[in-house]
Amino acid sequence: MRLKDFAARNIGPETLARLVREGIVVRPARGLYRLADQSADARRTLAEAAVLVPKGVVCLVSALQFHGLTLQMPSSVWMAIERTAWRPRIDYPPIRFVRFTGSALTEGIERHRIEGVAVAITDPARTVVDCFRYRAKVGIDVAMEGLRESLRRRKATSDQLWRYATKARIWPTMKPYVEAVANDT
Incomplete structure (x- = not known):
């Protein structure tokens, strides 16, 4: 509070x-x-981050973990903020910021109530695409795990992934991975 x-x-x-x-x-x-x-847990940490960064969006590995698409426990909350926004100085909880612009900050966002706080979190398909987009920061293995689990658990479809990846202009990079995982499942 x-x-x-x-x-x-x-x-x-x-x-x-x-x-x-x-x-x-x-x-x-x-x-x-x-x-x-x-006690502090992962969900409460997301709520605390959302209170401190009200215009931020939980994304990448934190969103994968929230949706149950990874076994990774991020040491920081990954949050997206507007490209031109002032970067808040926050000691707790630890937050790693990425910068999104325009529709990337508003499209594919779900609002979840955690501990009475409205928390903006990217939806599963959008999260997987963002992980491929930021694969240099989160690692290709994390992006692949998210892709595999999102398709296996039916939290995202190939069409949803295609739509977000096309808008992010990374579909040519992502397509072979999606096809390989889709053929595997």
Whole structure:
């Protein structure tokens, strides 16, 4: 929660400071608070990142992990922000930023409620295409795992992958991988 969330519930800054001193509430990052008995997990970390970067979109390996398309546990939350946007300085949770422009930041985005927070996350097909687009950063093995699992679990179709890859202009690069995995399954 943020300070404004406490204020909406008629909890003032003095009361919040007292709750932090008493150890009932912890402050993992500037402007971010949570109950002390709540442990950090992957989903909560996504919600915390979404609170701190409200216009950001969870993407790449973090989105693969959210959709259950990889066994990778990213050490940072991957978030996309507008190309010209100011890059926030955040110590916790660790966030790796990538820059998207125009429709790349709005198309193929799903909103999920996590811990009461609306979190923007790329859909499975879009996530796989983005992993191929940023394969130098995430690794081709991660992109292949996401592709294989998305087709095997029917979370994405070849047509959806083609549509996103064509818009991203990477279909010629991605096509042999999609065909190989589609023939394999």
